Amino acid sequence: MIFLYLLLLSVGIFSIGIAGMVASRHFLLIMVSAEIALLSSTLLATGVFSLVAQSAIIPFLFAVWAIAVSEVIVIVAVYRLLAKPGNGMDIRALSKLRDER
Secondary structure, three states, rough: OOOHHHHHHHHHHHHHHHHHEEEEEEEOHHHHHHHHHHHHHHHHHHHHHHHHOOOHHHHHHHHHHHHHHHHHOOOHHHHHHHHOOOOOOOOOHHHHHOOOO
């Protein structure tokens, strides 16, 4: 019975994550929505492995999820660094630098 609740919860969270990726055009919101979708897969895997009674895998699944969260944090930090004035990745400005040689 608990597996059914986890299945419904993970499908709902996955739907919210996909809707966020489709509806948003902002990079940070798309990354957060992708993380929400990955969270739902971790919840589903936790439910499946707890149903099969291999509880030794559950800490591994949460470690994988923690690594995914840290990847998103690094991507957001790089985005924030590039979003500062003067730190952009404008292709036109980079091609002008190449032409100055």
